[in-house]
Amino acid sequence: MxxxxxxxxxxxxxxxxxxxxxxxxxxxxxxxxPSPMEMVLMSIGCCSSVDVVSILKKAKQDFSNVEVQLTAERAETAPRVFTKVNLHFVATGNNVSEKHLARAVSLSAEKYCSVALMLDKTVKITHSHEVVQDQVK
The missing domain is CATH 2.20.25.10 (N-terminal domain of TfIIb)
Incomplete structure (x- = not known):
């Protein structure tokens, strides 16, 4: 590359x-x-989201949206590296299984997301998730 x-x-x-x-x-x-650090943060989110969406599709989950809300803390002094990052996944759909979403997030975090796994050596990375039911129209 x-x-x-x-x-x-x-x-x-x-x-x-x-x-x-x-x-x-x-x-x-x-x-x-965006700054380079914002790009790194968004890269973690994108990399993990690719995994989560792929795993939910394979599990035949009926979702209309997947979003990850990223929160990061940085060191106070230079170099102002990330010290903590949280990825909060929100999957919206019809009867999306919380169990399937939790598994998708876990697999991304532990096995597939190369960006997060690379940064995990020096940054405390946490994950959370929630399922939101699609609004009936």
Whole structure:
């Protein structure tokens, strides 16, 4: 895997993946885009979400939405690394099994999500989840 990051101006950078996808980063106070640490946090969420959705589909769960709410704490002094991250999964659907959701979250955390497993060596990563019933229209 390879990537390239190019400075644009100020504190704005564009990352380009080996698969030719571009991502804008903001390394300062310009707020033109997410910071690198925000991107890492969102990467944990995306990586885990891919797993959870895939596992719920294989379990034939009737879900209409899966969202992960990410909360992180950082060290007070430089380097301001993550010290804690919580991933709270909310699966919305018709009779989604809490047991299946718990299993999907657990499998992602313990076996499949390479981003979280890599960061887990230095960051306390926790997971929680809830099932929300689809509103009947």
């Amino acid at each position: 390879q990537a390239n990051v190019k400075w644009v101006e100020g504190n704005t950078f564009i990352g380009r993946s080996n698969s030719n996808h571009n991502v804008v980063f903001d390394g300062g106070s310009d707020s033109a885009a």
